[in-house]
Amino acid sequence: EIVLTQSPGTLSLSPGERATLSCRASQSVSSSYLAWYQQKPGQAPRLLIYGTSSRATGIPDRFSGSGSGTDFTLTISRLAPEDFAVYYCQQYGSSPITFGGGTKVEIK
Amino acid sequence: QVHLVQSGAEVGKPGASVKVSCRPSGYTFTDYYIHWVRQAPGQGLEWMAWINPNTGGTNYAQKFQGRVTMSTDTSISTAYMELSRLRSDDTAIYFCARGVVTHGHDYWGRGTLVTVSS
Numbered sequence: 001e002i003v004l005t006q007s008p009g010t011l012s013l014s015p016g017e018r019a020t021l022s023c024r025a026s027q028s029v030s031s032s033y034l035a036w037y038q039q040k041p042g043q044a045p046r047l048l049i050y051g052t053s054s055r056a057t058g059i060p061d062r063f064s065g066s067g068s069g070t071d072f073t074l075t076i077s078r079l080a081p082e083d084f085a086v087y088y089c090q091q092y093g094s095s096p097i098t099f100g101g102g103t104k105v106e107i108k
Numbered sequence: 109q110v111h112l113v114q115s116g117a118e119v120g121k122p123g124a125s126v127k128v129s130c131r132p133s134g135y136t137f138t139d140y141y142i143h144w145v146r147q148a149p150g151q152g153l154e155w156m157a158w159i160n161p162n163t164g165g166t167n168y169a170q171k172f173q174g175r176v177t178m179s180t181d182t183s184i185s186t187a188y189m190e191l192s193r194l195r196s197d198d199t200a201i202y203f204c205a206r207g208v209v210t211h212g213h214d215y216w217g218r219g220t221l222v223t224v225s226s
Binding site: 032033035037039043044045046047050051056057088090092095096097098099100101102 | 143145152153154155167169170203205207210211212213214216217218219
């Protein structure tokens, strides 16, 4: 099983600032099968990024993904008020599908 | 527009079973896998299994093998997840999600709260 470790656990930032979220895998993940999701309280997760760097339909271009092998990054270039949420990485190329533990982006 | 509508909240006793449904709309039901993901209170996301509505093929996370059964009824475009031998730590929100090989899970249901309580 591929274990995904996200850091930091919590990120305290102000609107307009840049957010950099990390996802590290216990073994190599195909770049084609790494995704990021956003989840707000009381809501289902929402797909942001798939295939490491492709934005899902309707996702603003302030969200970007990068990485390869075992190290992946989600960057939010300028935080909007609606971006404060929990973010999860996921690998879906190897069974079982696994998620990271999440990074909470909170308002400073 | 794609939607996945899930059944309502359930309460089950320890040792009993619950069955949650998921009815997608806005696309051809048999064209995409359905995945189930759960989230315990205040915790992260945990993938459970997928089913291929076209073939009935399934893949379960080892943790749930023998306790979870996925099924579909293609006549009403509905997928089901049945969890048996309930334990208190099965209390969680259970989400269904559409699976795309290249995209992960692109559409999700709103979730079904399953509470295990005697």
